[in-house]
Amino acid sequence: MAILEIKHVSKFFGGLAAVSDVSFQLEQGMIMGLIGPNGAGKTTLFNCITGYYPPSRGEIMFNGRTINGLHPDVVCKRGMVRTWQKVRPLAKMSVVDNVMVGALCRTNSLKKAREMAMEQVKVVRLEHRADFPAGGLPIGERKKLEVARVLATQPRLLLLDEVMGGLNPSESEEIIQLILDIRKLGITQMVIEHDMKAIMRISDRVVVLCSGEKLAEGAPQEIVNNPEVITAYLGSE
């Protein structure tokens, strides 16, 4: 069953179509890669899906129900949550407190939330930093914190916006392992990424956006050999 259905979604800013008539589906448990050159509308699409702004046209269905116009907090409670391309740690709060904020979406007890948070902190292997203020973490650990925090909200669908951006190869490798571990938990994921090697390795299916439009969709192998995609990335002869 499709957990997320994007039906003919468009988003206009004034006369500019940041996303135009994009449709695709996500199946339960899969990892969907979302790629495209800079300015293709990937993050705008994320913002529409998670409720930061309503799509100008089209419909977004999550778990078979339309979620157009719902606020991000309601979308999160329904089980869909996103991370940010530019990480947003709650700087003056400790790592475990950051993750607790996510966990408190599901429980009213601070004690329970702390337990749930510690669990997720261990999943991303930040337990040695649990009481460290989030604002003092290096970028690699901030990205992991983002992931732990959204995992604590117990999502069914996770939208990861460039979680590997700005990381060195070994840090990227850790995040890749993390994404694969998360899949084993049965959580569906949609991943925006620029690192082609990584996206081809983890994705079950890839959607390519270019200038707001869907250029191609398919298994990773089909995408790499698609001449249109190659043109979009490298230009034509």
Added chain:
Amino acid sequence: MNRFSIFINRRGASPVALIAFIVIVCLLIAFPVYVGSPYARHIMILLFLSIIMGESWNIVGGYAGQYSVGHAAYFGAGAYGTMIVINASQFDADKLSELQELAKDSRLSSLLLSAHDLPPWSGIIVGMIAALILSLIIGSICFRLRGPYFVLASIAVAEIVRLTVLNLPDLTQGAEGILISTLPPFTIGSTVITTFNSKIPFYYTGLMLVLITILVTWLVQNSKAGYFFQAIREDQDAAHSLGISLTFYKNSALALSAVLTSLAGSFYAIYIKFIDPTTVLSLDLSVQIVLISIIGGIGTIFGPVVGAVVLVPLAEVLRSNLIGESLISSGMVNADSAFGNFLTENLSHAHVLIYGILVVVVILFMPDGVLGFFKALLAKKRKEAA
């Protein structure tokens, strides 16, 4: 660790801090027994008032990070609610018949007539309800805006409240203000608790309110709402994406803060026995409320306490020109010399200026407030020792 370390490890109070807190509270309870000077008691009451105002603002400004510079509106709501009801309860027969005449075509006069029938001290509750309603209205308007725009909107709305009160003389006596010569005795059932014939009842009322606001702050800090407030302060978009309803939690923080601020206003009104729009509804007061928290350290339980302990005596020393006069009376400076003349003639009139400069210096060099500054210093010392 670094400068952030002061914000963590705050889970549960350390036993030393707890004992120190209890000892200080005991000393404060015993204070009026050993210090008879009305002036000293007066300063302590002002200090308590500042702490109550600072702690109240701290909930919405310090924890939720919404810098409201319009808290005078809630302070005024408490002050006016209390004074209008107490004043109405003391109307004599002439005033009542006059009001009955007016009430035929003025809703406000009939409102005053019904206030006459309320128990005098219920005015405090009237003030709290007024502040609550006001905060929900102001919140629904101002929280559409963020950051500096929110600050400006909060100032504007508080000014609207001031002008409204100024222009409703039937109810509020306008610019003239409300003066009460004798407070009604405070009774529970038929037992008279106090008749307010000295400063002592005010002292203990103030102390009690201080403890209540500290307790409320502690409860907030250790609750789900407290975590959500801080998440909103740190990054509201991130908070929103983590399932936190911004509208609900911002308005809750403001409402709680407003109700506590109205208590400060009621306390001020019954202590001074006179209020008018320029003292209880002015922008000056709003700024003063914000300063207490910022100087002390926002988002901490004891920040506003420290801020009040710094600001109240500072204002008092500068206003009474204590330093200049003690320099002269101790013989260190000749009163007739140019410098002595400067101290008595010029400096004593510049106390607001000096106060302002000192506030700027503190904000520049102690961005986390006085409390944050000393905590960081202590952490540094400990690190060096280790």
